[in-house]
Structure formats: structure tokens, C-alpha cells
Amino acid sequence: MIRSSEPVRVDLKVVAELVHQGARVLDVGCGEGELLEYLAEERGVDGRGIEISQAGVNACVARGLSVIQGDADRDLGYYPDLAFDYAILSQTIQATHAPKHVLGELLRIGNKAIVSFPNFGHWDVRMRLLFGGRMPVSEKLPYSWHDTPNIHFCTIRDFVSLCDEIGARVEKAVALNGSGARVPFNMPWSWWNLFGQQAVFLLSRKE
Amino acid sequence: MTSPLAAGDLDATERLRRAEADQPSSPVARFGADEPLLLDSGAVLAPWQIAYTTDGTLNADRSNAVLVCHALTGDQYVTTPNPVTGKPGWWTRMVGPGRPVDTDRFFVICANVLGGCLGTTGPASTDPQTGAPYALNLPMITIPDMVRAQAMLIDRLGIDTLFCVVGGSMGGMQVLEWAASYGPRVFSAVPIATGARHSSQNIAFHEVGRQAVMADPDWCGGRYLAEGRNPKKGLAVARMAAHITYMSDQSLHSKFGRNLQDRDKVTFGFEADFQIESYLRHQGMSFVDRFDANSYLYVTRAMDYFDIAARHGDVLARAFRHTRTRFCVVSFTSDWLFPTAESKAVVHALSAAGANVSFVEIDSPKGHDAFLLEEPEMFATVRGFLMGAARARGIPGPAEIAEAPALQRAGA
Numbered sequence: 001m002i003r004s005s006e007p008v009r010v011d012l013k014v015v016a017e018l019v020h021q022g023a024r025v026l027d028v029g030c031g032e033g034e035l036l037e038y039l040a041e042e043r044g045v046d047g048r049g050i051e052i053s054q055a056g057v058n059a060c061v062a063r064g065l066s067v068i069q070g071d072a073d074r075d076l077g078y079y080p081d082l083a084f085d086y087a088i089l090s091q092t093i094q095a096t097h098a099p100k101h102v103l104g105e106l107l108r109i110g111n112k113a114i115v116s117f118p119n120f121g122h123w124d125v126r127m128r129l130l131f132g133g134r135m136p137v138s139e140k141l142p143y144s145w146h147d148t149p150n151i152h153f154c155t156i157r158d159f160v161s162l163c164d165e166i167g168a169r170v171e172k173a174v175a176l177n178g179s180g181a182r183v184p185f186n187m188p189w190s191w192w193n194l195f196g197q198q199a200v201f202l203l204s205r206k207e
Numbered sequence: 208m209t210s211p212l213a214a215g216d217l218d219a220t221e222r223l224r225r226a227e228a229d230q231p232s233s234p235v236a237r238f239g240a241d242e243p244l245l246l247d248s249g250a251v252l253a254p255w256q257i258a259y260t261t262d263g264t265l266n267a268d269r270s271n272a273v274l275v276c277h278a279l280t281g282d283q284y285v286t287t288p289n290p291v292t293g294k295p296g297w298w299t300r301m302v303g304p305g306r307p308v309d310t311d312r313f314f315v316i317c318a319n320v321l322g323g324c325l326g327t328t329g330p331a332s333t334d335p336q337t338g339a340p341y342a343l344n345l346p347m348i349t350i351p352d353m354v355r356a357q358a359m360l361i362d363r364l365g366i367d368t369l370f371c372v373v374g375g376s377m378g379g380m381q382v383l384e385w386a387a388s389y390g391p392r393v394f395s396a397v398p399i400a401t402g403a404r405h406s407s408q409n410i411a412f413h414e415v416g417r418q419a420v421m422a423d424p425d426w427c428g429g430r431y432l433a434e435g436r437n438p439k440k441g442l443a444v445a446r447m448a449a450h451i452t453y454m455s456d457q458s459l460h461s462k463f464g465r466n467l468q469d470r471d472k473v474t475f476g477f478e479a480d481f482q483i484e485s486y487l488r489h490q491g492m493s494f495v496d497r498f499d500a501n502s503y504l505y506v507t508r509a510m511d512y513f514d515i516a517a518r519h520g521d522v523l524a525r526a527f528r529h530t531r532t533r534f535c536v537v538s539f540t541s542d543w544l545f546p547t548a549e550s551k552a553v554v555h556a557l558s559a560a561g562a563n564v565s566f567v568e569i570d571s572p573k574g575h576d577a578f579l580l581e582e583p584e585m586f587a588t589v590r591g592f593l594m595g596a597a598r599a600r601g602i603p604g605p606a607e608i609a610e611a612p613a614l615q616r617a618g619a
Binding site: 046048054057058060061062063064065066067068069070075078079080083 | 558
């Protein structure tokens with residue numbers, strides 16, 4: 001469990017800042033429930049989760065969270081339109097089979113969607129590919145290419161153009177550099193794409 | 208009509224069980240002609256009675272009551288010994304002091320189901336019209352009927368809202384029925400190894416069991432109690448067939464394999480050569496002493512008729528519309544009687560209804576019976592879920608309860 005004395009992952013904090021007090025939240029790919037628990041403590045949300053691994057689900061339910069075992073690609077269709085204030089996809093989009101479909105579902109189920117992901121356009125990734133000539137393996141991206149749940153990496157620019165394609169409006173975006181600090185918001189996308197190691201987007205539907 | 212029960216072929220256990228049908232060892236709530244039970248079949252049952260046990264202490268604001276619903280051949284003796292068999296309560300792993308359903312914290316109620324044979328009105332009970340056992344004159348019972356009877360018991364106990372309704376298999380059906388029909392009275396619900404309907408395959412197995420009972424000449428068209436007989440062979444065969452469905456191929460294989468029973472080679476006869484045969488025969492024979500054959504017919508029929516969605520235009524989600532109950536659905540990987548797909552159908556319906564639902568599939572080789580056995584993951588899940596729900600309900604934890612008297616003493 002995350003106790004208040006332990007340092008909280010900075011991306012959880014960023015997500016929490018985007019969520020209003022007492023919101024109804026669905027966390028898709030909620031892992032062991034760190035984010036849901038943090039949001040419940042910090043924002044008093046009414047939170048639900050979907051997690052694909054049994055170990056993750058069991059851990060969540062055992063800590064009192066409402067989580068079902070399920071698959072982002074298949075099980076979002078069971079939720080009615082606008083069932084939640086926020087549908088969150090935290091560090092999970094790169095592991096889905098159909099990111100475009102999942103993103104569309106998030107914006108159907110949630111009034112707003114929050115998506116955080118590792119940016120494959122980060123300079124460190126580019127350097128490893130350019131000079132190492134191999135798929136990058138690092139602390140943040142620890143898997144080998146042949147044995148990884150991450151099948152659909154994208155860059156911040158890729159993500160922004162996908163949002164455009166499906167008619168999602170970017171309401172807010174935050175990029176975090178390698179040491180967890182925010183990349184200044186007045187920089188152009190190309191700058192974010194180079195220096196943001198992680199990105200967090202708040203999206204809504206274009207009317 | 209008087210029954211020649213004194214006939215010497217009834218053993219002590221069976222006599223004990225027959226006495227329990229009208230005069231149970233446990234507490235019993237009796238409802239007179241002014242409080243009839245309306246049944247789904249259209250029949251009206253009055254007078255009628257429901258036998259139950261309680262464990263733990265009801266708190267001052269009556270918010271900590273947990274109803275445990277038993278399965279097909281279970282009974283109200285969830286934590287205390289069964290008076291017929293003398294065996295310990297059937298779910299002491301789950302319910303008790305410090306257990307996931309913690310009797311230091313919750314007030315646990317468990318009632319014998321309608322149609323059962325240990326003190327709640329069932330086919331073995333005496334029909335007040337005739338003075339003889341109901342036998343097949345008892346109207347057909349359904350799962351909603353069982354739950355209606357429980358709701359009247361809960362009323363009688365002065366409890367408005369149950370903190371939780373929990374049960375496995377047929378007990379889980381009752382849990383779902385409670386949530387669908389009495390949603391506002393159910394704060395949380397834990398349906399385990401169950402489904403919102405009985406599948407065709409399950410009905411098929413039940414029909415085999417019923418036909419086995421009815422094929423036994425001692426069944427006497429259902430009048431065996433009045434005739435001083437007992438269709439033991441038929442009921443034992445029914446139990447043997449059912450018992451196979453409670454296990455898994457894997458658990459049978461690892462427990463018995465093709466091992467022979469007390470012999471080195473097969474006998475070229477029809478004795479119980481294999482351990483599995485001997486085991487099933489034992490399961491069958493020990494069951495007939497503690498269970499009434501007509502009860503088995505009625506209660507299996509109730510399960511067959513169960514289909515929540517059918518009452519809601521075949522859309523299960525409609526049964527749970529606007530529900531505020533918190534659900535924790537549990538299934539087991541090797542359960543082929545109520546496979547995970549059945550639980551998932553419930554979970555998807557609850558999600559579609561916007562319900563607060565958790566769902567865990569426990570990895571276990573033990574088959575359907577896993578819910579009654581030692582399954583640490585299941586205990587951790589139920590414990591965690593109930594702790595979260597108790598927090599939301601404002602029920603103090605055991606530590607806080609322990610502190611409270613100390614504070615009073617300090618203040619006095």
C-alpha cells in the first residue's frame with residue numbers, strides 16, 4: 001500500500017490534479033490500485049478499476065477497491081455512455097491492441113479522458129535507437145522487444161495526431177522529463193516530444 | 208394419518224433428522240395464518256416457519272448484520288455443529304472470530320432455506336392440514352421464494368438493512384436475488400461461484416439426480432415418510448452424480464488417479480475397485496442420513512427455475528438498475544458447474560447498470576467446491592472487500608470495538 005509517508009509517483013500527482021473532488025472515476029489498467037487509492041485519499045473519488053492480471057485485481061480488492069478483472073480492448077463496451085466523470089488510462093495505452101478504439105471508448109464512457117503514457121520520442125529513446133541500433137531497454141522501459149506487454153508505443157506527436165483523428169480535444173497536457181519535473185508548458189510540441197519522458201493528457205470530445 | 212416411524216429400519220441419525228424438520232435444535236421463527244408466505248407459483252404458505260442460527264452481536268444501530276446463504280445441501284449451522292451429523296459448521300473457514308466474515312465485528316444470520324429439511328418449512332415438515340408430512344403436497348419453491356422468506360425473518364429480527372449478503376453456489380443465487388429484489392436493504396453482496404441463471408447443463412445434471420430418486424421403489428411416489436421408508440439408494444446415486452460436478456477433472460485425478468481401493472488388482476466384478484468409486488459411494492451413503500429426498504427434489508427444482516434476466520426482458524442489467532449495493536463477485540478457474548463466464552455475465556450486467564462491482568477469478572484446481580475449501584486468495588478478497596465496505600458503512604473494526612469498553616471504564 002502507498003502510505004502518505006512514501007513518495008508518491010509524480011505521474012499519479014499530475015493525474016490527481018486533473019480530477020475534481022468527489023468525481024466518478026474509471027481507471028482502465030489499474031494495476032495494483034496505486035492511482036485509485038491515491039485518488040480516493042486525495043480527491044475523495046468514487047473509483048472503479050479494470051485490470052487484466054489476476055494478481056493485480058486480487059491486490060486491489062483486498063485493499064478495498066472496486067476492481068474487476070477485464071481487458072481494455074474487450075470489456076469497455078459493457079459500460080454505458082457517460083458512466084464516469086473521468087475515464088483514465090494510466091501507462092496502459094501502449095499495451096492495448098487497438099489504442100484508437102480504446103481511446104474512443106474512454107471518451108464515450110467518461111465525460112473526460114485522462115491518458116498518461118511513456119513518450120517514445122524522448123531524446124534518450126532516440127539516442128539508443130540512433131547509436132545503439134537496438135530497441136531501447138531502460139529503467140522506464142524495462143522489457144525486451146520480444147517479451148513485452150508494450151505493443152503500441154507512440155510519441156507525444158503521434159498521440160496528438162491520433163486525438164485529432166478521433167475528434168478528441170486536448171484540454172490540458174503535461175510532459176514530465178526524466179527527473180520527473182514538468183517540461184515548461186510554453187514550449188512547442190517538438191520540444192515536449194524531445195524532452196518529455198512521460199506525458200499526461202486531459203481530453204474531451206469535440207462537439 | 209399417522210406415520211409408523213417407529214419401524215425399526217430407521218437408524219438413529221435418520222430419526223434425529225426427521226425430528227429436526229418440525230422442531231429444530233436451532234432458533235426458529237414461526238409465522239401464523241396472518242403472515243402467509245406468497246409463493247411464485249401462486250400458492251400461499253401458512254402457517255410456515257424458518258429455522259436459523261446467529262453468531263456475533265447486533266450493534267446498537269443494527270447496521271452490522273450479515274446474512275449467509277447456504278448451498279443446495281447446506282443448512283443453517285454455518286459456525287455451529289450440525290445436530291444430526293455432529294460435524295462442525297460448514298463454513299467455519301470463512302465465518303467466525305477473526306475470519307473474513309468476522310463474528311467479532313458482524314452479526315451473522317444463516318437460515319435453512321425454504322424447501323429444506325432442518326427446520327424451515329419443506330416437504331418433510333408436517334402439513335397442518337393433514338397432520339402428515341407435506342411430501343409432494345408442498346407447493347413448488349423458487350429461489351425468490353427462499354429470499355422472500357429470509358426477508359420476513361430479517362423483518363422479524365428487527366433488521367432493516369443487511370450490511371452484507373454472502374453465499375456460494377445456490378447461496379450465491381440467493382445473494383443475487385436479494386440484490387435484485389431488495390436492493391435498498393442490501394449494502395453489500397458477495398456472490399461466489401454462482402450465476403444469475405441455471406444453465407442447461409446444470410438442469411440436466413439435476414434431472415439425472417431427481418430421476419434417480421424417483422426411480423427408487425422406496426420413494427413411494429414421494430410418500431416414503433408416511434410409509435416409514437427412505438429412498439436411500441436413489442438419493443445416494445443423485446448425490447454421487449452431483450458430487451462429480453462439484454470437483455474438477457484435475458482434482459479427481461490428483462486425489463484418486465486410477466488408484467485401486469484396498470487391493471492390488473481389479474476384481475473383474477462390479478465392486479468398488481477404484482478409490483474414486485469407493486469415495487463416491489461413501490459420499491452418497493453419508494448424504495442420505497442427513498438429507499431428505501423430497502427436499503432434494505424441491506431445492507434442485509428451485510435452482511433450475513432460477514433466471515433473473517428472464518423476469519427483466521432478458522436484460523440482466525435491468526434487474527440491477529439504480530442499485531447502490533456494492534458487489535464482490537468471485538469465481539474459480541476450474542469450476543465447470545458455474546464457470547467464470549457466468550460470473551462475468553453478472554459483472555458485465557452490473558457494470559452496465561453503473562453498479563459498484565469488484566470481480567476476482569481465483570486460480571484453483573478444486574472445482575466448484577473450492578468456495579467451501581481452504582482458498583487463501585478467496586479469503587483475502589472477501590476480507591478486503593468487507594473491510595472496505597465496513598469502512599464505508601461506518602462499522603467499527605475489531606480493534607475499535609475492543610477499545611470502546613476500555614474507554615467507558617476509564618470514564619466511569
